[in-house]
Amino acid sequence: MIDPQHALDAFARRDRTMDGRFVVGVTTTGIYCKPSCPARRPRPENVTLHENAAAAQAAGLRPCLRCRPDELGRDREAVTEALSLLGAEPGLRLAALAQAVGYAPHHFQRLFKREVGLSPAAYVRQQRKARIGGALDNAGSVTEAIYDAGYSAPGQFYAESGEVLGMIPSAWRKGGEGVDIHWAVAATTLGPMLLAATERGICRLSFNEDVEVLRARFPNAVLTEGGALVQRLIGAAVAACDDPAAMPDLPLDVSGTAFQQAVWQALRRIPVGETRSYAEIAAQxxxxxxxxxxxxxxxxxxxxxxxxxxxxxxxxxxxxGYAYGLEIKQRLLDKERRKTSG
Incomplete structure (x- = not known):
């Protein structure tokens, strides 16, 4: 049972997220309700709290005909059944899923999100995201890993790569056509760092480069120096360069083939202070x-x-090799080793 005052506050504001956590009895009418019941609120002295419908019925109360709190158990069973169906057949559409458990699609979408916190489609994407890392480790090929993780085709994996890797294909295909890119150069212990970002995330982080290099890579983008977008990112990026062991979770906007993305994901799984060979990455x-x-x-x-x-x-x-020189590569590795050994 949750804190009584917290429960009463949730009842007062008709909080749908609390449905199923408790029910509210009304002594003057002899009924019990869900926290979200649309009926007019009774006086506080006429309210009782009960852990569930069975407890309210044991206290002599009957279910409200407006909010039907006795159906919560059936709702939860339907969501549990839907989760099982999605586990066996992730490609089920909402209409088919709702029909299988006996609900109207729009109503079941709300029920599922209330219980799980995600829509059915978002839940399936989250499950694929959770599986792809292990699949890439264990499968015989990238394509095999994609299917093992539940994607219907490599193209689907690529389309959802932003959710899988935090990387969204965007400006890269047409030289940044139609995209605004903000950039700045900042000092780090490794030398001048160029950072460029779209509204989706960082699309370039490099050393000893200037805006001309950026312009060559994105000839059709609108390049703007500075701005709030870059300012939100550059401090954390500088900190990552100065202390790569303390890697911040920064949004990225980069694009690559399924194989490149698999390699990049493998790179991100290398523990701080350790190295891997090119052969080990290929095998992974x-x-x-x-x-x-x-x-x-x-x-x-x-x-x-x-x-x-x-x-x-x-x-x-x-x-x-290293695009920015072996001295910078060695200094990055030395920083990480000192951090992990000290």
Missing amino acids: VGRPGAVRAAGSANGANNVAVLIPCHRVIRSDGTLG
Whole structure:
């Protein structure tokens, strides 16, 4: 049972999110209601709180005919059944799902969201998101991993890549056509850092570059120096460069093939202070023979540090390559090792 005052406050404001947590008895009418009941509120002295419908009925109360609190149990059973159906067949549409459990679609959408916190479609996407990491680790290929995670096709994985990796394909296809990109250069312990961002997230983080490099990459975008968008991001980005062990959760707006995205996700799973070889990354994404392709995907990373491509080295232990010079790569690795060892 929740705190009585909290329950009474929820009843007073007709809080739908509290339906199913308790019921409210009205001694003057002999009924009990859901917290969200639309009926006029009784005087406080005529209100009793009960853990559930069974407790209210044991106290001699009958269910309200307006809010029908006795149907809550059936609602919850229907949502539980729907979750089971979605687990077996994630592609079920709302109409078919609602029909299977005996509800109208618009009504069941509200019930499902009340119980689960997400719509059925959002719940399915969340489940795919949770599975894709393990699938990429265990499957024999990227394509196999995509199907194992519940995607109907590689194109669906790519379309939802923003939800899977925090990366949304956008400006990259047409040189930034129709996109506003704000940028700034800031000092870090690794040298001048260029940060550029769309409204969706950071699309470029690099060292020792200026706006001309950005203009060459996004010739059709509108480039604007500074602004509130960049100011919200640049402090955390500088902190990440100065202390890559304390990686902030920053929004990214980058695009790549399914294979590139799989590689980038593998990079983000390398623990701070550790390294992996290009061969290990290729094997991790299910393509052990694609060592060169893994190296190319590593080099295609447009957001240094935030996707930690500096943690990938050659099998013989040498640093390999780095777009911004091996000195910066070594300093990043040294910073992380000192942090984890100290």
